[in-house]
Amino acid sequence: MVEGVGDEGWRWPAAPGFWQRVVGQLGTALIVVDPAGRILAVNPAAERLLGRAAAAMVEEDAHDLLHRDAHGGRIPREQCPLLRAGAERAEARGEGDICVRGDGGLIAISWSASPLTDDGAFMGMAVLFTDAAGDRSARRERAAYTHALEDLTERLTLVAEITDVLGQTLETDEALARLGRLLVPRLADWAAVDLRVGSGQVHRVAVTGPGGRDAAQENWRERLPEAGEEARSPLVQVLHGGDPVLQREADVAAPTASALSAVHGGFLRAAGATSAVTVPLGSRRQITGALTLVRTDPAHPFDADDLTVVSDIGRRVGLVIDNARRFGRQRAVAEAMQRNLLAPLPQPGRLRLAARYQPAPAGSQVGGDWYDAFERKDGTLALVIGDVVGHDLTAAAGMAQLHGILRSLAWDHTGPPGAVVDRLDDAMPAITTVPMATLVLALLEGDPDTGPWTLRWTSAGHPPPLLLTRDG
The missing domain is CATH 3.60.40.10 (PPM-type phosphatase domain)
Structure with missing residues (x-):
């Protein structure tokens, strides 16, 4: 094989027919047109995309043969961006231009064109083009994948931030205030925390909405029903050690039987919930309470991934509250000791x-x-x-x-x-x-x-x- 040396020292194969073989194996459609716009060469990928044999395209005027408007009608030559690029001997690109296939069907293409020269003489344009619909689909897939990664990163960042911020305090009320500020509005429109208390009751200790803490919906207590007494209430299920619960709009409107679930259901309706998640605080062996998050936008409901993230947050918050409670008990003993001394x-x-x-x-x-x-x-x-x-x-x-x-x-x-x-x-x-x-x-x-x-x-x-x- 004979080789030549390129401008930057690369050694290019120069055997007869080498570049023809490269173009023939290229997966992207390529045509070459002369300065007047006549087709000089077509690679197999272009034959497949346009549904035309190369022999039927070579020597034909590319604009007259292929270029159409959205309804299949011909376009004046002066409006053709490829002809204009050839006349200006400049690079150009287009998105969504219409070509007619050999079977009469229309196809939207994305294309880019570069001028070809030989010893300074302008020889024509090399035009690469792809199916615009396929490009858009690929871009949508890439965008969806990127969005999913960004969403995952945001969720992991939120969990890490909650862990860090809540770990800086041993005051239960301060921890819950910080939690509300972290969750609303980043993850939810409303957040409510219910804690189990020693008397067999549930105490709602924190409610955070778009306007901040909502004291009017806090500080109520209700008896916790026995396990199985009210199977349809997500709050009762979770407080008795059940799995986290994801509620859709129809679930939110379901009737309630106990005073506890009635208050909770009233909160969901007052907040305008279109979806909600309720997860335990702590572990199955030690359930401190429950965290309920609410979204009000029907176009953006909670999903299974959200449920997993909120469940993780619940476990971490439960640990913080347990530590704060232990610290509070210890402090109460020490304060009593100090007061007496x-x-x-x-x-x-x-x-x-x-x-x-x-x-x-x-x-x-x-x-x-x-x-x-x-x-x-x-x-x-x-x-x-x-x-x-x-x-x-x-x-x-x-x-x-x-x-x-x-x-x-x-x-x-x-x-x-x-x-x-x-x-x-x-x-x-x-x-x-x-x-x-x-x-x-x-x-x-x-x-x-x-x-x-x-x-x-x-x-x-x-x-x-x-x-x-x-x-x-």
């Missing part, structure tokens, strides 16, 4: 004591911070501010240990406050579970009625006390 302040003589206990960020309302004030055996006043590392029940328990030990050590000790703190530091690893703590212990000496008073204090890693005078 933070005893009323004494008010000896003219001295007036006041304390303010202000939590820092949400989630640190419970922990190892404490203050104390008590009169010692000799009548002097002891003041304490302390902090056990941590913001949980363990820290609160450690605080309780140090609170009691410090009172015992300081009550009858006559030495300076530093000696009391030294004894506490020695005792901590032996008789407490506290890993680390800081505190300030101050002793206020002087007659409580007449003064003057002297404040002696020591700090174990804690910021020092401040004296604020009348002038600020």
Whole structure:
């Protein structure tokens, strides 16, 4: 085989007939026309598409032979874009132009044309063309596939975002408020959350619509019917461990039997639901409640894929609510402990004591911070501010240990406050579970009625006390 070298160093086969074989095997229809528009060559793909033999097309005028309007009528030559491109010796393309096949049928084509030159001389145009209907079908398929991928990506992104955002709070109400803002309007027009409560009731705790939280539809409670008592109610089914439920418009209008399903059905009708999904919060073994999403556009109902996504969201939300509830129970215990340990302040003589206990960020309302004030055996006043590392029940328990030990050590000790703190530091690893703590212990000496008073204090890693005078 003889080879030649192209402009950029590629080596092109140059054997006689090579390019004819390439064109013959090309799957896209191709015709070549001369500068006047007569057909010089036709490949087999063009024969098949146009229903004409090459011999019947070669030397014929391409425009007169093939080009027609939508009704099969001839088109004036001056309106032919291919002839115009040939006259201008320029590339051109078209979409939806009509050609007549050999059997008289009409076919819409998409085409592109490029000028052919030989040593600078214009030789004609090479025209590639395809079935426009097939192109549109392929484009629709590609568009549908792309849309499906985008939709899947959006759903996965939403699930990941919900997991991330809800994981940042241990407050149930705040978690549900965030959930509503994430779901409406991205996935639904309305969202409602129902939680099971210990008394065998269902409590609707959050309803979010186009205008945000709808308090008028929240805060109702109804008894949860026994399993099987009302098989047609999706909410009852889900709360008893049934599968997630997808409701169409006809299902939404179905009659109800219990007070719970009546309230739920009333919500769906009030929201104008044309489709709804109800999924459990949590797992089958531990169902915390139910999540219901509503769409109001009949042209965009929920489908099976939506049900799968919302079910995944329900599992994750249920876990967040369970964690928040456990945290709430733990916090309630710790807060009760703190309230009992933070005893009323004494008010000896003219001295007036006041304390303010202000939590820092949400989630640190419970922990190892404490203050104390008590009169010692000799009548002097002891003041304490302390902090056990941590913001949980363990820290609160450690605080309780140090609170009691410090009172015992300081009550009858006559030495300076530093000696009391030294004894506490020695005792901590032996008789407490506290890993680390800081505190300030101050002793206020002087007659409580007449003064003057002297404040002696020591700090174990804690910021020092401040004296604020009348002038600020």
